[in-house]
Amino acid sequence: VVLLGLEAPQDELVAAFAATAKAPIVKGFAVGRTIFINAAEQWLAGKMSDEEAVADMAARFEQLTEAWLAARGRKAA
Structure with a gap:
């Protein structure tokens, strides 16, 4: 199963x-x-630069990955 x-x-x-x-x-x-809806909305509205959009999406993915690992008692390598 994949959530x-x-x-x-x-x-x-x-x-x-x-x-x-x-x-x-x-x-x-x-x-x-x-991961990308906030960055996409902000970027398309001209309220976020390319670099800010990439950083936002990367941070969201990192937070979810850390939460996944933490729920299973593991840490990122």
Whole structure:
């Protein structure tokens, strides 16, 4: 099983990670809009530079990855 983000807010995904942490069938997560929707809206409106958009998306992905690992008692390498 792979948890899908479906444009869910980050806090909801973190809660789902915690709720499924002990379920061995859950193997990962797939997100897209959760990571890029804010940056895309801001960038397309001219309120965010290319560099800011990339940094925003990278930070969101890093936060979700860290939350996934933390829910499973692991740390990033």
